[in-house]
Amino acid sequence: MFKTKMTELLNIQYPIMQGGMMWISKADMTAAVSNTGCLGTMTALSFPEPKDFAAEIKKVRSMTKNTFAVNVTLLPSFRKVNYDDYLDIIIGEGITVVETAGNNPERVIGRLKEAGIKVIHKCTTVRHSLRAQELGCDFISIDGYECAGHPGEDDVGGLVLIPAASDAMKVPIIASGGFSDGRGLIAALALGAEGINMGTRFMLTKECPIHQNVKDWLLNFQENDTMLLLRAYRNTERVARTPRAKQAFGMEKSGVPIEELRSIISGSKGQRMYELGIVDEGIITLGQCIGLIKDIPTTKELIDRIIAQATEIVNERLGKLVK
Numbered sequence: 001m002f003k004t005k006m007t008e009l010l011n012i013q014y015p016i017m018q019g020g021m022m023w024i025s026k027a028d029m030t031a032a033v034s035n036t037g038c039l040g041t042m043t044a045l046s047f048p049e050p051k052d053f054a055a056e057i058k059k060v061r062s063m064t065k066n067t068f069a070v071n072v073t074l075l076p077s078f079r080k081v082n083y084d085d086y087l088d089i090i091i092g093e094g095i096t097v098v099e100t101a102g103n104n105p106e107r108v109i110g111r112l113k114e115a116g117i118k119v120i121h122k123c124t125t126v127r128h129s130l131r132a133q134e135l136g137c138d139f140i141s142i143d144g145y146e147c148a149g150h151p152g153e154d155d156v157g158g159l160v161l162i163p164a165a166s167d168a169m170k171v172p173i174i175a176s177g178g179f180s181d182g183r184g185l186i187a188a189l190a191l192g193a194e195g196i197n198m199g200t201r202f203m204l205t206k207e208c209p210i211h212q213n214v215k216d217w218l219l220n221f222q223e224n225d226t227m228l229l230l231r232a233y234r235n236t237e238r239v240a241r242t243p244r245a246k247q248a249f250g251m252e253k254s255g256v257p258i259e260e261l262r263s264i265i266s267g268s269k270g271q272r273m274y275e276l277g278i279v280d281e282g283i284i285t286l287g288q289c290i291g292l293i294k295d296i297p298t299t300k301e302l303i304d305r306i307i308a309q310a311t312e313i314v315n316e317r318l319g320k321l322v323k
């Protein structure tokens with residue numbers, strides 16, 4: 001029904017992917033999304049021990065026959081990462097699609113391409129997209145200012161960034177940041193993308209493995225309840241505007257070195273919050289589309305609804321506008 005380069009080249013039914021989400025996109029989330037006919041994505045770095053990562057890949061395989069991807073995040077982090085250990089597993093386990101993000105994919109792309117893996121590089125500028133294309137990536141996932149995670153430092157929204165990337169690139173574009181429903185999917189296709197990537201919307205699904213307290217809390221957030229953190233360190237992150245995030249922002253503004261924020265922004269605090277439901281224990285990355293999210297459906301209900309709404313927009317609303 002929605003046949004695009006994204007569905008064709010990635011062997012999926014619908015042009016929708018779930019972007020890697022640290023501590024969240026493990027087997028349950030990934031397999032649930034892939035079972036809907038979209039592309040689920042595991043995050044490699046959610047597994048500090050590579051052997052646990054290998055076991056989780058096997059778990060996803062036991063839960064879905066469909067294509068799924070692995071996210072390899074190349075951002076600077078407090079933890080030292082040996083990427084080759086993760087690549088050994090990705091290649092050894094026969095993964096067919098990898099989402100790279102956070103930095104130039106140069107240090108990993110050679111091995112991935114040699115192994116015949118399709119690489120989706122997620123970035124936030126046309127300049128970085130062109131570089132990733134030159135390095136041999138197969139798709140660019142272009143992340144606008146609205147997105148959860150790292151929107152970059154240029155603050156260009158999707159409405160401009162997606163067509164700008166689509167005009168500049170030869171490889172297909174996936175639109176990322178701010179998408180949560182069928183309206184967004186059709187808008188992305190109209191702007192020149194071959195499909196969409198979503199993070200925040202998938203957090204509020206039944207299969208997302210975060211504590212119900214956190215999901216219920218997030219349901220009350222509006223589109224203006226996010227903020228940018230860590231800009232002073234050129235590692236900007238969009239997060240939920242919470243007392244904890246405001247405390248971190250105050251420290252950032254006072255000019256402390258980033259290490260002093262470690263106890264507040266550390267991933268282990270976020271992990272505890274997700275697992276134990278202690279709201280505001282850690283910093284939570286969140287996109288502006290949280291303001292459009294009003295319920296916690298199953299991933300299947302969500303995708304069925306997005307596809308039905310997108311189809312209706314094309315057949316009913318748009319189709320009738322042109323005479």
Ligand SMILES: Cc1cc2nc3c(=O)[nH]c(=O)nc-3n(C[C@H](O)[C@H](O)[C@H](O)COP(=O)(O)O)c2cc1C
Binds near residue numbers: 022147199
């Ligand atoms: C809780 C959460 C954790 C995320 N963790 C990562 C990550 O580890 N690596 C990454 O490349 N992107 C990460 N992202 C970004 C998503 O993969 C995706 O690009 C982004 O959420 C798209 O914007 P949206 O939230 O507006 O849909 C995360 C997003 C969320 C909501």
